[in-house]
C-alpha cells in the first residue's frame with residue numbers, strides 16, 4: 001500500500017504516523033508539505049495530528065485552506081481513501097470532507113490519557129479487521145475534541161452508519177468520554193466511508209513501548225483492504 005502523509009507547519013505526529021504506516025505496510029509514506037499542490041499517486045492520504053498553524057483561528061481551520069488541501073479534496077472526491085487523526089480530523093471537518101465540528105473540550109482543559117473506543121461499523125476499508133462492537137485502547141491528546149453536529153446531521157450520520165467509533169467504558173481510567181463529545185462520538189466517516197477522521201491516536205498504540213498495540217488492527221486492516 002502506497003501512502004502520503006501531509007505535513008503542515010506545527011504538525012507534530014507525522015513521524016508517529018510514518019512509523020505506524022511503515023510497520024503495517026512495509027513501505028515508507030511520501031511526505032507532502034502543505035504548500036505543495038500535488039500529491040503522488042497513492043492508495044491512502046493521511047492528515048496526522050499536531051498543531052497546524054498553532055491552532056490559530058480554530059484548530060484545523062487554516063490547514064483546511066492550504067494549497068495541498070485542494071488536491072486532498074479532489075482526490076477524496078474521486079474516491080481515494082483519506083484518514084485524519086486528531087488535528088487531521090479537525091482539518092477534514094473544516095475542509096467539508098467530514099460532517100460536524102470539533103469544539104473545545106467541555107471542561108476547557110487539554111486532555112492527555114488513554115481512552116477505550118468501541119468500533120461501531122466494521123463494514124469499511126478502515127475497520128474490517130475489527131469484530132462488531134469490539135473495544136480497543138488508544139491515547140488521546142487534544143484541546144478541541146468535543147465532537148458536535150446538529151440534530152438533523154446527527155440523525156443522518158447515525159442512520160447512514162457514519163459513526164466509526166464511540167468512547168466506551170473499558171480498562172482506561174477516568175470517564176469514558178474525555179471531552180464531552182455528542183453521543184460519545186470519537187470518529188466519523190463521510191457518506192461513502194472512504195474518509196475517516198478520529199480524535200484518538202491509534203498510531204501511538206502500535207508498539208509495545210507505547211504501552212499497548214491495539215492501534216495496529218486499524219493500520220493492518222487498512223493495508224489489507226488497499227493492497
Ligand SMILES: NC(=O)CC[C@H](N)C(=O)O
Pocket residue numbers: 013048049050051052055059085086087088141142143144145
Ligand atoms: N494531538 C493533536 O493532534 C492535537 C490537535 C489540536 N491541536 C488540539 O489540541 O485539539
